Amino acid sequence: xxxxxxxxxxxxxxxxxxxxxxxxxxxxxxxxxxxxxxxxxxxxxxxxxxxxxxxxxxxxxxxxxxxxxxxxxxxxxxxxxxxxxxxxxxxxxxxxxxxxxxxxxxxxxxxxxxxxxxxxxxxxxxxxxxxxxxxxxxxxxxxxxxxxxxxxxxxxxxxxxxxxxxxxxxxxxxxxxxxxxxxxxxxxxxxxxxxxxxxxxxxxxxxxxxxxxxxxxxxxxxxxxxxxxxxxxxxxxxxxxxxxxxxxxxxxxxxxxxxxxxxxxxxxxxxxxxxxxxxxxxxxxxxxxxxxxxxxxxxxxxxxxxxxxxxxxxxxxxxxxxxxxxxxxxxxxxxxxxxxxxxxxxxxxxxxxxxxxxxxxxxxxxxxxxxxxxxxxxxxxxxxxxxxxxxxxxxxxxxxxxxxxxxxxxxxxxxxxxxxxxxxxxxxxxxxxxxxxxxxxxxxxxxxxxx
Amino acid sequence: xxxxxxxxxxxxxxxxxxxxxxxxxxxxxxxxxxxxxxxxxxxxxxxxxxxxxxxxxxxxxxxxxxxxxxxxxxxxxxxxxxxxxxxxxxxxxxxxxxxxxxxxxxxxxxxxxxxxxxxxxxxxxxxxxxxxxxxxxxxxxxxxxxxxxxxxxxxxxxxxxxxxxxxxxxxxxxxxxxxxxxxxxxxxxxxxxxxxxxxxxxxxxxxxxxxxxxxxxxxxxxxxxxxxxxxxxxxxxxxxxxxxxxxxxxxxxxxxxxxxxxxxxxxxxxxxxxxxxxxxxxxxxxxxxxxxxxxxxxx
Numbered sequence: 115x116x117x118x119x120x121x122x123x124x125x126x127x128x129x130x131x132x133x134x135x136x137x138x139x140x141x142x143x144x145x146x147x148x149x150x151x152x153x154x155x156x157x158x159x160x161x162x163x164x165x166x167x168x169x170x171x172x173x174x175x176x177x178x179x180x181x182x183x184x185x186x187x188x189x190x191x192x193x194x195x196x197x198x199x200x201x202x203x204x205x206x207x208x209x210x211x212x213x214x215x216x217x218x219x220x221x222x223x224x225x226x227x228x229x230x231x232x233x234x235x236x237x238x239x240x241x242x243x244x245x246x247x248x249x250x251x252x253x254x255x256x257x258x259x260x261x262x263x264x265x266x267x268x269x270x271x272x273x274x275x276x277x278x279x280x281x282x283x284x285x286x287x288x289x290x291x292x293x294x295x296x297x298x299x300x301x302x303x304x305x306x307x308x309x310x311x312x313x314x315x316x317x318x319x320x321x322x323x324x325x326x327x328x329x330x331x332x333x334x335x336x337x338x339x340x341x342x343x344x345x346x347x348x349x350x351x352x353x354x355x356x357x358x359x360x361x362x363x364x365x366x367x368x369x370x371x372x373x374x375x376x377x378x379x380x381x382x383x384x385x386x387x388x389x390x391x392x393x394x395x396x397x398x399x400x401x402x403x404x405x406x407x408x409x410x411x412x413x414x415x416x417x418x419x420x421x422x423x424x425x426x427x428x429x430x431x432x433x434x435x436x437x438x439x440x441x442x443x444x445x446x447x448x449x450x451x452x453x454x455x456x457x458x459x460x461x462x463x464x465x466x467x468x469x470x471x472x473x474x475x476x477x478x479x480x481x482x483x484x485x486x487x488x489x490x491x492x493x494x495x496x497x498x499x500x501x502x503x504x505x506x507x508x509x510x511x512x513x514x515x516x517x518x519x520x521x522x523x524x525x526x527x528x529x530x531x532x533x534x535x536x537x538x539x540x541x542x543x544x545x546x547x548x549x550x551x552x553x554x555x556x557x558x559x560x561x562x563x564x565x
Numbered sequence: 566x567x568x569x570x571x572x573x574x575x576x577x578x579x580x581x582x583x584x585x586x587x588x589x590x591x592x593x594x595x596x597x598x599x600x601x602x603x604x605x606x607x608x609x610x611x612x613x614x615x616x617x618x619x620x621x622x623x624x625x626x627x628x629x630x631x632x633x634x635x636x637x638x639x640x641x642x643x644x645x646x647x648x649x650x651x652x653x654x655x656x657x658x659x660x661x662x663x664x665x666x667x668x669x670x671x672x673x674x675x676x677x678x679x680x681x682x683x684x685x686x687x688x689x690x691x692x693x694x695x696x697x698x699x700x701x702x703x704x705x706x707x708x709x710x711x712x713x714x715x716x717x718x719x720x721x722x723x724x725x726x727x728x729x730x731x732x733x734x735x736x737x738x739x740x741x742x743x744x745x746x747x748x749x750x751x752x753x754x755x756x757x758x759x760x761x762x763x764x765x766x767x768x769x770x771x772x773x774x775x776x777x778x779x780x781x782x783x784x785x786x787x788x789x790x791x792x793x794x795x796x797x798x799x800x801x802x803x804x805x806x807x808x809x810x811x812x813x814x815x816x817x818x819x820x821x822x823x824x825x826x827x828x829x830x831x832x833x834x835x836x837x838x839x840x841x842x843x844x845x846x847x848x849x850x851x852x853x854x855x856x857x858x859x860x861x862x863x864x
Contacts, residue, residue: 380627
């Protein structure tokens with residue numbers, strides 16, 4: 115039908131436009147033009163064929179005469195659903211995570227020899243408690259930014275606390291693998307610090323995270339990360355923060371109270387193994403930083419360095435069925451300033467020492483629903499200066515350690531029950547056997563987690 | 566008009582030389598294979614998963630981050646299949662042109678009509694996807710529609726190679742249409758064949774060939790088989806002339822084998838996607854092999 119007309123039009127176009135060059139046209143040029151014409155003709159014919167077959171398909175399915183039940187293939191196009199324009203159509207993705215537990219300890223004391231720790235790093239209360247209820251809101255702000263807020267409700271000493279765990283905006287439109295972020299967020303330091311507690315493989319954080327980072331260090335500030343254009347994964351980043359909480363704390367906000375920088379690399383070995391290594395630092399300044407329930411004060415520089423590694427193996431790469439995860443972090447803290455143990459009446463004593471801590475853990479998923487894990491974590495404090503002898507900073511020759519074992523069961527991706535046993539010897543003659551039973555469940559948006 | 570014709574001829578005659586290839590990040594093997602079919606020499610395809618992996622549970626692995634960093638086109642399944650890891654990759658390493666809504670972000674499931682779109686949704690129904698069943702690949706007619714959508718995107722992203730994409734799309738469809746007709750002709754004898762499946766990821770195959778799904782080994786989508794549920798399945802299938810239990814390469818065969826042992830219904834390991842068996846090395850092999858294995862089970 116219209117095919118000859120199209121052809122004629124194409125020919126006419128070709129003739130009018132080639133005429134200025136006709137004088138110089140060689141045989142080769144003519145050949146080339148012929149070939150192009152042929153290509154055009156072919157393209158049009160293909161297009162028409164496709165349109166005809168599409169019409170035929172549509173007529174076929176309309177008449178309901180299709181031999182096979184191929185309704186799903188009706189070319190409906192992307193606009194299958196007409197978007198509703200209600201007030202709620204722009205709601206962010208919303209998820210709520212319930213994290214509750216029962217804890218039983220055989221030891222009443224939970225001092226950590228040689229360390230003064232923050233409020234969140236302490237051993238949680240015994241008994242039944244809703245540990246933390248987290249609400250997360252997340253959505254694109256526009257074509258250049260996205261926003262995410264995580265609000266946690268927690269009980270502490272009979273009071274309900276509402277904590278803004280994270281509230282940040284970040285760019286989605288910078289080229290070259292660069293992301294800039296502003297607001298409150300968990301500082302990229304080591305591996306675990308950036309995770310929300312519900313994503314942990316154990317019911318509690320390992321010792322170094324409790325002692326050096328007050329469980330997890332989040333702060334108000336700005337950060338930038340850059341995934342480098344290498345064939346293997348490598349990323350560097352840095353940030354400046356207010357210095358809002360332990361291990362910074364006390365800054366009046368007039369200055370940058372904390373700095374952070376990190377470098378990470380990683381890759382896949384075949385389809386089955388993935389690994390990641392990182393090195394990072396958090397440089398803070400404490401001004402009247404209170405630890406051990408306000409009984410120990412610190413003033414000075416507190417610089418933390420971390421090495422982290424993670425190795426994941428899944429047979430055939432299919433981690434739905436089975437998986438082994440090995441993970442470890444090593445921390446070194448250099449503190450230069452002065453400590454005062456108020457309870458021991460030491461007064462401020464100059465302190466320039468290095469402390470360290472580490473943990474290693476392994477988790478084995480042996481069934482789509484079942485996992486077992488083991489973890490060991492330990493701390494090493496410095497020799498306390500003479501003026502702090504007998505204070506909380508004096509470890510009395512004891513290096514704190516914890517050994518843990520856990521089993522968890524996940525009915526679906528959205529629910530998990532866990533039983534964990536800890537043996538904690540955090541100070542001399544302080545032998546604590548701990549039983550933790552925990553549930554973690556999420557409703558709402560399907561969460562996504564980093565590696 | 567004259568100028569546009571002139572411009573057209575110049576484009577054809579003097580294609581921009583030394584154009585870098587388009588880097589395609591394909592989430593699943595089937596979309597990786599299709600990208601290679603339509604892109605040919607003009608593209609480099611990175612496939613994020615294999616046929617042995619249950620792609621819903623993939624992690625945002627370091628290797629995927631570095632591949633995402635290079636991507637000019639993200640070509641994934643969509644309908645929340647990659648909800649647990651693709652957003653992390655996009656936010657961490659994805660460039661501005663591959664973010665959702667941009668031409669460099671193509672989700673196959675957005676272009677076809679989906680089955681099992683729930684009228685009401687609640688997780689007590691299991692891991693059901695609000696956008697409908699995401700496992701759209703096992704209907705060759707869907708593949709044809711998605712091939713066209715892919716070629717359109719490639720032409721937008723890489724205008725200099727428009728002709729290449731058009732040519733390759735046309736030659737693919739010229740081959741695909743008669744193949745589809747042939748599979749449907751061979752598949753006609755399978756109409757009404759009763760099968761048991763592990764998960765609802767066979768819905769599009771069942772719908773296309775008008776098979777009949779008698780039972781699902783998972784009690785709810787995403788929840789592994791339980792002993793009590795399997796017993797109920799056994800009662801439901803006995804004496805109903807069920808021809809096969811369909812299992813994908815990444816699905817644990819234990820439950821299927823238990824049922825096979827009790828009921829005598831054979832387990833068929835279908836390739837499910839490209840690379841799922843030796844003979845399913847490409848899209849054509851995937852469907853030919855699927856039809857062949859089904860016909861073997863239902864002579």
